[in-house]
Amino acid sequence: MAPVSSTQGALTRWRIEHASQLNDLRRGIYRFTRNWLSVIGLLIVVVLVIIAITAPGWVPYPDDIAGAVDPANRMKPPSAEHVFGTDDYGRDVFSRTMWATRTSLVVGIIILVVAISIGVVLGALAGYFGGWVNQVIMRATDIMLTFPGIFLALAISAVLGRGIEIAMLALSITWWPGYCRLVEAQMLKIREEDFVAGAKAVGASNLRIIFRHILPNLLTGIIVKASMDFGFAVLAIASLSFIGVGVQPPDPDWGSMISQGRRFIPSGWWYSTFPGLFMFVTVLGFNLLGDGLRDLLDPNATVR
Amino acid sequence: METLPNSGEGFLKATLRPVSVFRFDQLSIIHNAMLRYIGRRLLLIPVVLIGLSILTFVISRVVPGDPVKLAAGTQARPEQIERLRADFGLDRPLVEQYLMYMGGLLQGNWGYSISNRREVGPDLVRYFMATLELTIVSTLLGMAIGIPLAIISARWRDRLPDHLARFFSIGTASVPVFWIAIILQIILAQNLRLLPVSGRFDARAEFPEIITGMLLFDTLLRGNFEGFGIALRYIIIPAMCQSLLVISVVTRQLRGDMLDMMSKDFVRVARANGIPERMIWLRYLMKNALIATVSMLGFIIGFQLGGAPLIEYVLDWPGIGQYALKAALLLDFQPIMGSTLFIGCVVVGVNLVTDLLYRSIDPRIGFR
Numbered sequence: 001m002a003p004v005s006s007t008q009g010a011l012t013r014w015r016i017e018h019a020s021q022l023n024d025l026r027r028g029i030y031r032f033t034r035n036w037l038s039v040i041g042l043l044i045v046v047v048l049v050i051i052a053i054t055a056p057g058w059v060p061y062p063d064d065i066a067g068a069v070d071p072a073n074r075m076k077p078p079s080a081e082h083v084f085g086t087d088d089y090g091r092d093v094f095s096r097t098m099w100a101t102r103t104s105l106v107v108g109i110i111i112l113v114v115a116i117s118i119g120v121v122l123g124a125l126a127g128y129f130g131g132w133v134n135q136v137i138m139r140a141t142d143i144m145l146t147f148p149g150i151f152l153a154l155a156i157s158a159v160l161g162r163g164i165e166i167a168m169l170a171l172s173i174t175w176w177p178g179y180c181r182l183v184e185a186q187m188l189k190i191r192e193e194d195f196v197a198g199a200k201a202v203g204a205s206n207l208r209i210i211f212r213h214i215l216p217n218l219l220t221g222i223i224v225k226a227s228m229d230f231g232f233a234v235l236a237i238a239s240l241s242f243i244g245v246g247v248q249p250p251d252p253d254w255g256s257m258i259s260q261g262r263r264f265i266p267s268g269w270w271y272s273t274f275p276g277l278f279m280f281v282t283v284l285g286f287n288l289l290g291d292g293l294r295d296l297l298d299p300n301a302t303v304r
Numbered sequence: 305m306e307t308l309p310n311s312g313e314g315f316l317k318a319t320l321r322p323v324s325v326f327r328f329d330q331l332s333i334i335h336n337a338m339l340r341y342i343g344r345r346l347l348l349i350p351v352v353l354i355g356l357s358i359l360t361f362v363i364s365r366v367v368p369g370d371p372v373k374l375a376a377g378t379q380a381r382p383e384q385i386e387r388l389r390a391d392f393g394l395d396r397p398l399v400e401q402y403l404m405y406m407g408g409l410l411q412g413n414w415g416y417s418i419s420n421r422r423e424v425g426p427d428l429v430r431y432f433m434a435t436l437e438l439t440i441v442s443t444l445l446g447m448a449i450g451i452p453l454a455i456i457s458a459r460w461r462d463r464l465p466d467h468l469a470r471f472f473s474i475g476t477a478s479v480p481v482f483w484i485a486i487i488l489q490i491i492l493a494q495n496l497r498l499l500p501v502s503g504r505f506d507a508r509a510e511f512p513e514i515i516t517g518m519l520l521f522d523t524l525l526r527g528n529f530e531g532f533g534i535a536l537r538y539i540i541i542p543a544m545c546q547s548l549l550v551i552s553v554v555t556r557q558l559r560g561d562m563l564d565m566m567s568k569d570f571v572r573v574a575r576a577n578g579i580p581e582r583m584i585w586l587r588y589l590m591k592n593a594l595i596a597t598v599s600m601l602g603f604i605i606g607f608q609l610g611g612a613p614l615i616e617y618v619l620d621w622p623g624i625g626q627y628a629l630k631a632a633l634l635l636d637f638q639p640i641m642g643s644t645l646f647i648g649c650v651v652v653g654v655n656l657v658t659d660l661l662y663r664s665i666d667p668r669i670g671f672r
Contacts, residue, residue: 035462037471139348143355147650148572150613151640153633155363235480239614242482243629266488266494274481274488283478291474298552 011221028296038292044285052101052173053099064091065099067250075268085270087260096252097275103253104282108169108233110266114172120222124210126180127187141177150173150239157245164237167246173234175229182225186218224294231286238279254279338664345656360644361402364637371635375418390424390628394637405641415638417631427627432609432646433517434504435616435623438586439608441520442543443601446550451597453551455590456556461563469555477552480574480667482614489619492541502620506534506558542621546612550604557600562591602658610647 015022032038056062060081064070070090078085084093110169126137153170160166190196199209240246241255249256252273261271319426323471372389373380389395393404407414409463414425450473457469505519512531515522520539523531565571566589574584611625620626624643631639 037474038468117542131638139351139355142348142352143359146352146356146646146651147359148610148613148628148647151628151632151644152363154629155640158632158635159363159366167546231478235478238480239482242616254480255482258480262486266490267491273484274484276480276487280479280483283480284475287474288477291470 001160002187002211004260018135019131029125031184032292032296035292035295036289039293040291045289046179048074048101048105048263048282048285051098052191054285055098055102059092059093061299064095066251067091075264075271078270078274084274085139085268087257087262087270087271088171093257093271093274096257100247100252100257101278103164103247103251104237104279107164107237108230111168111171111233112229115175116179116222116226117177118182120215123178123180123183124187124215127184128191128206128210128214129189134184139181139200139294141180144174144177146282147174147238147249150243152242153245153295155291162248164247164251167237167240171233171240175233178202179225180231182221183218187214189209190214198260220297224250224297227290227293229286230290231283234279250256317392317496338660341663342660344390345659349652349656352652353465353645356648357406357641357645358402359640364640365398365401366375366636367391371418371637374489375636386628388418390596392416392638401478405638409645414642417636417639419634419636427639427640428624430517431624432650435609435625437518438539438542438612438623439605440518440547441539442546442548442608443605445543445555446547447601449547450551450554451558454562455585457520457555457559458562458566458589459585470559473552473555476548479548481545481548481612484548485615485618487543488541488544501538502618504535504538504620506538509534515637542619543617545615545619546608549608553600553604554597558593558597562589565589565592580642583637595668598661602661605660606651606654609650652668 032046033043061067061068067089068091068149070086073082073086073090075088076082076086076090082092082094084097087093122137122141126134126141148172153167156170156173157163157166159171181258196209196213199213204213237246238255238258240251241253242259244256244259247253247256249260257275258272258279259269261273264271317352325539370480371391371393372385376385376388376507386395396404405415411423414423414428416423417427434506437565453473456641457466457473460466492499496573500506512523512535513526515525519535520532523535571584574588609624611623611628613625613629615621616626617629618624624647627639628643628647630636631643
């Protein structure tokens with residue numbers, strides 16, 4: 001361990017050097033906490049992340065995740081042992097609902113990361129170079145925006161088979177045009193700025209200008225959009241699982257549980273209701289958080 | 305003699321100008337820049353649609369399953385299958401198939417469904433009208449809820465009503481529609497028995513005469529109030545699910561626009577001049593903010609007209625989304641192509657109209 005005095009010295013120096021950033025941060029936290037909607041959103045998201053990470057440690061019936069069958073407990077209504085009731089194989093709906101958080105969050109992150117990578121690179125190229133590069137990329141974007149994502153997913157899964165990887169691929173492919181448009185529009189504006197001309201004058205390469213000088217300026221917008229999109233990505237995965245091309249049973253997923261529960265309505269109402277309710281709270285949490293972040297980070301959206 | 309531009313003589317000259325040369329671009333509403341803009345946009349539409357058709361064609365033709373075998377059934381002899389394949393032209397090379405399909409399309413022939421042998425074109429129109437009906441009802445419902453919410457939100461900004469209204473609008477955007485459809489079915493249809501579970505019209509009642517294909521309008525036009533009541537009962541649950549999207553977008557957008565307006569100078573001046581608060585809200589804020597909301601509504605409508613496959617699937621509403629979803633599940637090639645292109649045309653068309661409206665209403669944006 002380092003001597004106490006020197007750490008303190010380094011810390012103080014760091015504090016002084018970064019005083020303005022720290023101030024911004026403090027002001028940001030203050031403004032964020034004043035809007036209790038975003039605070040609720042943050043709380044929900046934190047709880048969800050904790051559930052996703054620790055679920056294997058505490059779910060009451062871990063065997064039910066892999067598809068254990070317990071015919072004696074078939075379609076039991078909610079009770080003390082089974083808070084959300086049991087499904088048609090006698091599995092605990094609560095355990096499976098909690099476990100599904102893991103897949104949903106991870107898949108949501110992967111979809112957005114892939115979509116953002118594709119969208120940002122294409123959008124940056126289109127916006128920076130303009131001309132025919134712009135035309136080709138943006139027309140391709142238009143086509144992708146017109147093409148309904150759910151059918152692309154169905155078609156891809158018909159070719160490559162059903163499964164969560166296929167659903168992820170399909171959703172990433174349908175999600176990038178939004179980011180491409182965002183980055184392209186901003187790029188068109190920023191490339192005319194003086195600092196870009198300056199970078200060109202000192203001989204920076206195009207790639208360096210795009211990635212070192214311009215893209216960092218667009219980061220806020222991308223983060224805001226991503227935080228608003230995450231909830232919808234979770235919804236989209238569940239939608240695909242609902243029509244049978246996403247997560248495959250017996251792996252737990254909210255969408256496929258809702259779809260299977262439909263067969264037992266109205267007597268077995270709990271089977272569809274609870275996974276859907278939990279999913280609703282999840283998406284709500286991310287949307288509330290995203291909304292709060294947008295108010296905080298996007299200066300155009302706030303009217304103060 | 306020197307003539308000043310604003311002098312009487314100048315004016316006289318201007319009015320005596322030969323009127324036989326009608327300059328279309330001098331009309332203030334439709335001007336040159338706008339025409340050029342429309343022209344450019346119209347030129348791009350075929351590019352997008354051809355790209356879309358190639359994409360759909362490639363995807364739906366590389367599918368490994370054999371739609372012909374699927375449609376012919378298990379009892380079919382090999383030569384029957386081959387005949388069917390030849391009938392649909394599916395034994396030709398892919399490029400030829402594509403050109404044949406597009407050639408037929410240009411003559412207004414949308415092809416046939418391989419699974420039920422029905423013509424695709426009339427089916428598309430029939431299913432689309434159901435989607436259009438649902439879109440109209442859900443948009444009206446969404447606006448009826450969304451606009452008051454936005455006004456409440458902006459009026460009591462950052463206070464409890466605002467927080468509740470924002471919570472509600474973010475909530476409507478977060479609900480999984482296919483789940484809420486099931487929940488509404490359980491509560492409203494199965495427990496309370498207020499509304500039918502699914503479908504578009506009572507099978508036991510006499511089906512109304514089709515005029516536009518939108519049952520609510522058709523029954524009204526014929527004075528068939530009983531039929532109107534039945535159609536209305538069937539559309540309520542789908543419209544409720546569909547309107548969630550409209551509510552969330554309208555509330556957020558209108559609230560933001562009104563807050564934007566409130567900080568504008570002309571509103572401050574109006575306040576300073578002592579114009580009553582109610583007048584400021586009605587005449588200054590609402591009017592201006594509604595312009596932006598109306599144009600945004602165009603995009604919502606375009607999006608809805610693409611069909612809501614999940615709602616239509618769960619609630620068995622015979623709309624274009626359900627048609628496309630069924631075609632995709634059956635690998636039914638020509639209906640897949642047809643519905644994708646049809647939806648593509650509708651979306652592109654609605655977006656163009658919205659864009660033009662928006663740019664005409666708001667002169668600051670212009671036609672670059």
